[in-house]
Amino acid sequence: MPNVIIGQSGGPTAVINSSLAGAIKAAKMYGIPKVYGMHFGIEGFLKGDIIDMDDYLHDLNDLSLLKRTPAAFLGSCRYKLPEPEDNEEVYQRIFSLLEEYDIEYFLYIGGNDSMDTIKKLHDYARDHHKPQKFMGIPKTIDNDLAGTDHCPGYGSAAKFVATSMTELIADNESFGASDPRICIVEIMGRNAGWLTAASVLSDDSDCDGPDLIYCPEVPIDLDKFINKIKELIQVKKSIVIAVSEGLRTPDGKLVCELTDAYEFVDAFGHRQLSGCARYLANLVARETGIRTRAIEFSLLQRCSTHLASRADVDEAYNVGFIACEEAIRNNSGKMITLHVRSREPYVCDYQSADVHEIANVEKKLPLHWITRDGTYVSREFINYVKPLVIGTITPYYAGGIPKHMSLKYSKVRHDESEMME
Amino acid sequence: MPNVIIGQSGGPTAVINSSLAGAIKAAKMYGIPKVYGMHFGIEGFLKGDIIDMDDYLHDLNDLSLLKRTPAAFLGSCRYKLPEPEDNEEVYQRIFSLLEEYDIEYFLYIGGNDSMDTIKKLHDYARDHHKPQKFMGIPKTIDNDLAGTDHCPGYGSAAKFVATSMTELIADNESFGASDPRICIVEIMGRNAGWLTAASVLSDDSDCDGPDLIYCPEVPIDLDKFINKIKELIQVKKSIVIAVSEGLRTPDGKLVCELTDAYEFVDAFGHRQLSGCARYLANLVARETGIRTRAIEFSLLQRCSTHLASRADVDEAYNVGFIACEEAIRNNSGKMITLHVRSREPYVCDYQSADVHEIANVEKKLPLHWITRDGTYVSREFINYVKPLVIGTITPYYAGGIPKHMSLKYSKVRHDESEMME
Secondary structure (H helix, E strand, C coil), X not given: CCEEEEEECCCCCCCHHHHHHHHHHHHHHCCCCXXXXXXXXXXXXXXXXXXXXHHCCCCHHHHHHHHCCCCCCCCECCCCCCCCCCCHHHHHHHHHHHHHCCEEEEEEEECHHHHHHHHHHHHXXXXXXXXXXXXXXXXXXXXXXXCCCCCCCHHHHHHHHHHHHHHHHHHHCCECCCCCEEEEEEECCCCCCHHXXXXXXXXXXXXXXXXXXXXXXXXXXXXXXXXXHHHHHHHCCEEEEEEECCCECXXXXXXXXXXXXXXXXXXXXXXXXXXXXXXXXXXXXXXXCCEEEEEECCCHHHHCHHHCEHHHHHHHHHHHHHHHHHHHCCCCCEEEEEEEEEECCEEEEEEEEEHHHCCCCCCCCCHHHEECCCCCECHHXXXXXXXXXXXXXXXXXXXXXXXXCCCCCCCCCCCCCCECC | CCEEEEEECCCCCCCHHHHHHHHHHHHHHCCCCCEEEEXXXXXXXXXXXXXXXXXXXXXXXXXXXXXXXXXXXXXXCCCCCCCCCCCHHHHHXXXXXXXXXXXXXXXXXXXXXXXXXXXXXXXXXXHCCCCCEEEEEECCCCXXXXXXXXXXXXXXXXXXXXXXXXXXHHHHCCECCCCCEEEEEEECCCCCCHHHHHHHHHCECCECCXXXXXXXXXXXXXXXXXXXXXXXXXXXXXXXXXXXXXXXXXXXXXXXXXXXXXXXXXXXXXXXXXXXXXXXXXXXXXXXXXXXXXXXXXXXXXXXXXXXXHHHHHXXXXXXXXXXXXXXXXXXXXXXXXXXXXXXXXXXXXXXXXXXXXXXXXXXXCHHHEECCCCCECHHHHHXXXXXXXXXXXXXXXXXXXXXXXXXXCCCCXXXXXXXX
């Protein structure tokens, strides 16, 4: 029986390793002799940087620990495969490595950029009559993948955002009328507001929730924004606002580009955005004279596995498992998708979709789930997201700190022989 | 039997409400008829804004929920009591309110500024032969209170910092040699490096821990800092650095003041610092050309009750309980202190110290716990902090989001009848 290889690609999520664990479990169950990992995705694979998972995983407890491990255990990459006509050598290299390691099942955990990799490899194999099967495993905190109700990774990020919002709002309310405070919280999502919208889950009997929610699907009119805050501050002394990192003004400019922050552009042309909340906080402080704070959840919203949603962990595991199973059943060029038959009670099943319909497509938050003035989200959205954050997964603690699986990295030790004084 | 009043002051912590719960429990056990709360600390109290705790707490389950509630349940303030000779009216107002409500026991949960309040009220009562007793309950994430081994609030903030560091470091390591990354994490602590130093707890067999730790006790030489990073990047492609918000250059300037961030100064003359990591990240990016990210834990490090340390929750509860008990036993002008008889096994008991020796004093991280080059902390510090982060307290979840106790705030409802499209 041939072997399987699994890769992780793009930004990590809190549950990307659950999908890895699910795929490994399926491979073992089906008696696959060797489960390989790509060290740093397809980019590492191209360099022959291949991991034998048996070196790291010895029993089922190790799989449980892997599920509780944040970030990409195998390492990730942001490498865009060239078109075969532009650089066929890359493809020849990949397929020769697959043959060398007797790998027939190629699983890739990632978002819409990563599904582009699956699509290209599947098409190349098909066109060149290669036996290998290529399956995509969905992963993104942005929830912007087409063809699936929602995406593993999103539920845990949503749970982090909602939990932290609840705690932040309580903190912001701690000071009275003599010390009003405005807090602007920046949430990930370049073009899609799914994660910013999830901040609404903090709204319950014990918490006001955010006062305003600005998703990137609707431009922000800065004058109206300031007026809205001036109205709000008349009736409450604690204001908390959720904004997407990718928010734009009506003329199409990114709010964060109104600042002078140092910027990076990755291989897919994505800019590392930051500074939207900071810009707005400075603006609000100037315009209102009220103490205003900008908070960026930054990487915490995608790596806080200690707060992962159980529903999300399980679905991530299942899509990994099923993708491996489907490859073994000779399916290829597909991504496993989630289909919610019922939201209350929550019933979700798994199908698959052609990666050609998923690669490079971004699914945005439907406009009819955003209020007409663009400052809040609807009850339908709340019903959509609620089941995705249910349940918790308890980290394995040692010394009070969650423990994780880890490939070994070079460690620089500090000289502790010489202390001050 | 006379009544008790409890107030919360200064920046909240993850366990400030555990101290409130402990004090309430003691008052109930000793048969105190009424337990009052100051709404927004002494500042609210002066306006007669007084809460009857019986309106909010009905049984022991409510106390358990209160312990799991972030931020200051009663509301807090940053109000500095004037000297009696400058404004005796304030004192007359306070003591007349205490008499009006038949309050003899005054408990105040706070840091060194709040202990100044206890000191002044105790001294005024002593000088004017008033019967009221004033007791301080220690609280600060900064751990900078004198007279106590450590301070409730610190352990939970340290646990948040260490846990988030572990997760962030894993995330930062997710990308390979072709995509090196430097992450600079800003941690609270204006003048004391206790919390920044706690990032070292992420260092274990599964995690490198931060590569460099900069506490405010030692100035940062920016040239040496850049050289250090250039050396590190030769041997590892993921670098994570912990810096205190209050870091200064050798000429005494705050690193964050090298930026143009909008700033606030509170009643105690504290500036709201932010921008140290951002300044350093921009500097590193310019000097090395490597992708660099600034992360501020910001308010999350003090409000993340979902990640509170069990040891900290229990000690916070106990100091609240004992402060109330001591007031009933006619002690006054004291703050409850923690004394660690043994760190391994951990054995801690409770004493009290004169607030005159605590008010307005800041206890810094000992210099002999910082490496000579000012870039790391010692094994002794690790031994000091380790027992403080042990154990977890499970939030009460509903719908996957932690639930909290809350005083009611005005809620602005959004019109959901009109959706886009």
